[in-house]
Amino acid sequence: MSEHRLSLAPMMERTDRHFRFLMRLITRRTRLYSEMVVDRTLIHGDAARHLDYHPAEHPVALQLGSADPGLAARAVAVARPWGYDEVNLNAGCPSPRVQAGGFGVVLMRTPERVAEIVRAVYEATGALPSVKHRVGLDEHEDYAFLARFVEVVAASGVRVFVVHARKAWTQGLDPKANRTAPPLEHAKVYRLKRDFPELTIVTNGGVGTPEEARAHLAHVDGVMVGRAMWDRPWRWAAADRLLWGDAHTPDRRAVLERYQAYLHERLAEGVPLRVLVRPLFNLFKGEPGGRRWRQQLDAALRAGRLPAGGLAALAPVEVGA
Ligand SMILES: Cc1cc2nc3c(=O)[nH]c(=O)nc-3n(C[C@H](O)[C@H](O)[C@H](O)COP(=O)(O)O)c2cc1C
Structure with missing residues (x-):
């Protein structure tokens, strides 16, 4: 059974350590992702403020925003002593601020760059990041574009791909609209799993209940949930039972x-x-x-x-x- 069966999505201003701790009390199994932290913030800022977490949060992942192999490697080296279970690279966020930094979804245009970042992180720290991305962006909406991205990035060693199942528009849509307007295309993510069976493929977007998550698991290794966990945390009290068959339900x-x-x-x-x-x-x-x-x-x-x-x-x- 994949370690990525169910996860809480990285969400700025939402998935801070306190919300993650609360979710951990509700579900013992769900993997928890941090808000995105930008490489320079970890290198030059107050790293502990961004990295401290409660030991009960495991399994817990740190999401990194970076477009630069050297900075990414340094940032992950700073984070190393904190013992996160996973580092995840953000190649899915379309916010103008993130685009201006050259990271987030615009990285999908240059899978070779993503591969370089991954290799630099691995060589410097021994950590092999996972990557979170979209099914496409702007004019790149064909499956071949998505499959090539995954193929090139997987060649750098990445084994876990978290795919927000809608494309992003880098112009004309704000980040919020980019989470609702482009239609969901989970079938494309299912196809990735068929074409790359050796990879761990996690689908994300619009999943509202543990029952819906379970239905996706017939096609992919995992499901990531963002807004439905923030909006209805208690609904996920059934997750450990429904997705792992645990007898325990939280009180x-x-x-x-x-x-x-x-x-x-x-x-x-x-x-x-x-x-x-x-x-x-x-x-x-x-x-x-x-x-x-x-x-x-x-x-x-x-x-x-x-x-x-x-x-x-x-x-x-x-x-x-
Ligand atoms: C308030 C908010 C903040 C977000 N911040 C991030 C982020 O920091 N990094 C990231 O990769 N995605 C971010 N996302 C996108 C989510 O991780 C997720 O891909 C998206 O919300 C779709 O999943 P959902 O329909 O289950 O919410 C954010 C989403 C929301 C609603």
Whole structure:
């Protein structure tokens, strides 16, 4: 069974260590990806601020933004002591800022460049990155373009390809529209798996439930989920059972108590309450009492502290169920 069977997608301003920790309490098996961190930020910035994570988060992957073999190798060398289970190279993001840096989806035009980056990282650190990309970009929407990208990059040693199953427009669509407007083309990703059976192929885009994820697994090795995990975290409490056959399902009260203990540890380190509470807002969205939960979290934030009974005291009555 692939280690990439189900994963949480890298999402800027979403998949920080706190949301990842919360997801880990909900699913023990899902692989968790960080927000993208740019190579120079790790080399010149406060690396610990971007790299620290809780040991319970494993398996956890670091997503790197880079267009330069030398900088990528240096950045991965900086990250090495943190012991991430995987480094993933971003070749899928179409945001103008990322394009200006020459990385993200525009890298799909130069698979040789991606291969160089991969080799440099491997030679300097021994880590073989995975690559996250799209099925195409702009005028390059034929399957042959996608297959050539994968072939050239795989020749550098990459074994894991995460494919956002829609193309990106580098002009005229903002990043948000680029996640909705181009149609989903999971069939192209399935075809990649048929044509490159030795590679680990993960599909991504528009997967809303663990049941949908399971259906994709008939065709590919793994499924990556972004927005549906942020919007409906609790829905994924069924993932370990449905995708791995585990008997265990998480208990709501235990999740809240463990997150609360975590929250106090981070508060003591100076992390603002607002940052720690943010991942919780959607926790019970769509569930009985979910709206009240959100209102009470809001009130706690305005008051600047949690009530004496902690998170469990705020929880909808059904939480004990
Ligand atoms: C708020 C937000 C931030 C994102 N940031 C990143 C990122 O840093 N790196 C990346 O490769 N993709 C990023 N993505 C794209 C997601 O990883 C994913 O490919 C996309 O949302 C499609 O999956 P979904 O339909 O399951 O959300 C982001 C998506 C969202 C919604």
